[in-house]
Amino acid sequence: MVRRRRIILLRRLLSFKMQIKVPFLDLWSQHLPLMSEFNQAIQEVIESSAFAGGRFVTAFEQDFAAYCNTAYGIGVGSGTEALWLSLLASGVGPGDEVITVPSTFMATAEAITYCGARPVFVDVDERTYTMDPNALKDALTSRTKAIIPVHLFGQAADMDPILEFGRNHGIPVIEDACQAHGATYKGKRVGTFGDTACFSFYPGKNLGAFGEAGAIMTNNPELNEKICVLRDHGQERKYFHSVVGWNCRMDGIQAAVLRIKLRHLEAANQRRRSHAAAYDAGLRELEGVITPMEASYARHVYHIYAIRVSNRDEIIKCLADQGISTGIHYPVPVHLQEAYRSLGYKRGQFPVAEHSATEFLSLPMYPELTRSQVEQVIEGVKEAVAGGVQV
Numbered sequence: 001m002v003r004r005r006r007i008i009l010l011r012r013l014l015s016f017k018m019q020i021k022v023p024f025l026d027l028w029s030q031h032l033p034l035m036s037e038f039n040q041a042i043q044e045v046i047e048s049s050a051f052a053g054g055r056f057v058t059a060f061e062q063d064f065a066a067y068c069n070t071a072y073g074i075g076v077g078s079g080t081e082a083l084w085l086s087l088l089a090s091g092v093g094p095g096d097e098v099i100t101v102p103s104t105f106m107a108t109a110e111a112i113t114y115c116g117a118r119p120v121f122v123d124v125d126e127r128t129y130t131m132d133p134n135a136l137k138d139a140l141t142s143r144t145k146a147i148i149p150v151h152l153f154g155q156a157a158d159m160d161p162i163l164e165f166g167r168n169h170g171i172p173v174i175e176d177a178c179q180a181h182g183a184t185y186k187g188k189r190v191g192t193f194g195d196t197a198c199f200s201f202y203p204g205k206n207l208g209a210f211g212e213a214g215a216i217m218t219n220n221p222e223l224n225e226k227i228c229v230l231r232d233h234g235q236e237r238k239y240f241h242s243v244v245g246w247n248c249r250m251d252g253i254q255a256a257v258l259r260i261k262l263r264h265l266e267a268a269n270q271r272r273r274s275h276a277a278a279y280d281a282g283l284r285e286l287e288g289v290i291t292p293m294e295a296s297y298a299r300h301v302y303h304i305y306a307i308r309v310s311n312r313d314e315i316i317k318c319l320a321d322q323g324i325s326t327g328i329h330y331p332v333p334v335h336l337q338e339a340y341r342s343l344g345y346k347r348g349q350f351p352v353a354e355h356s357a358t359e360f361l362s363l364p365m366y367p368e369l370t371r372s373q374v375e376q377v378i379e380g381v382k383e384a385v386a387g388g389v390q391v
């Protein structure tokens with residue numbers, strides 16, 4: 001019995017795999033046309049032995065700072081490290097509080113915890129899913145030492161009121177731009193607004209490495225200095241350690257690969273936007289589906305294209321049956337994660353974050369999607385919604 005069931009399951013799994021027509025993400029289709037460039041760049045790194053930090057990292061830092069239009073860029077090992085070092089350099093430590101949002105990837109809050117500080121959450125805006133600036137005043141205490149708005153899914157948070165709040169209370173603002181490479185707010189690229197801004201180059205991000213990598217952007221020379229020292233064991237000169245730091249250096253091969261991919265970022269974001277426009281046009285009028293809103297201040301770069309549906313499980317299943325893969329970003333808001341039970345948050349405290357988390361459904365989104373794949377997804381969602389709604 002058990003064995004038979006196993007065979008049936010295996011068959012189902014195999015047939016499911018063979019039928020995938022629209023994957024959620026396809027990095028190979030992005031890398032294939034650039035293979036000879038990658039091979040050459042990686043060979044150069046090998047020949048120069050500049051593996052940990054070094055000249056390829058410096059070159060990428062300069063390129064990405066020029067792209068973001070910031071004075072400094074500091075390559076680190078991941079987006080999580082970028083957040084952590086930004087907080088440390090801003091003076092956040094044990095007993096302090098840092099305000100952020102529950103609608104984000106866990107890393108935003110983890111970085112706060114790693115400084116010994118406490119994450120304090122505020123709810124997000126109903127339509128953009130980014131930090132509600134009006135909620136900040138209720139979260140402020142004498143221990144608040146930083147604010148981290150998250151440019152979720154590739155859309156900038158409403159920075160002006162957040163920055164004004166920070167200025168009025170002398171609190172630094174750190175952008176979590178890990179999902180928003182090339183996104184703009186009122187015409188300026190994200191990464192230039194906060195005291196620092198943190199980017200991730202995790203492979204699936206809009207600008208992705210061939211492994212782990214991240215960067216911190218800043219216009220502040222003192223913060224740049226502090227972060228450069230912190231990321232390299234606290235040494236200002238080799239073997240002279242002025243503070244206790246950590247090893248957060250970027251890897252040379254990642255930097256060499258990222259320099260190549262950066263040249264294609266604008267075109268790739270443009271393609272994401274055009275797929276998003278097609279999804280919008282095809283799904284906007286559909287009853288039971290809420291499509292993402294691009295705020296008037298924003299140029300959204302659609303790291304994630306998340307619709308909202310109330311009967312998510314049925315829709316996912318129906319799409320999977322049609323060979324369309326989907327994702328959920330994120331099923332549990334951070335304040336309700338088991339790891340943060342000790343913070344004492346309760347369901348009901350952040351209604352927008354909590355409700356949207358039950359409805360978010362991420363559709364396939366990557367630059368190399370074809371028109372026909374986008375059409376298949378639109379038709380697939382239409383069919384799923386029509387079939388899934390039981391009156």
Ligand SMILES: *Cc1c(COP(=O)(O)O)cnc(C)c1O
Nearest residue numbers: 078079080105107178179200202
């Ligand atoms: C990916 C991500 C991070 C963490 O970046 P890593 O490079 O994976 O450490 C942090 N915040 C957000 C919003 C992210 O999406």
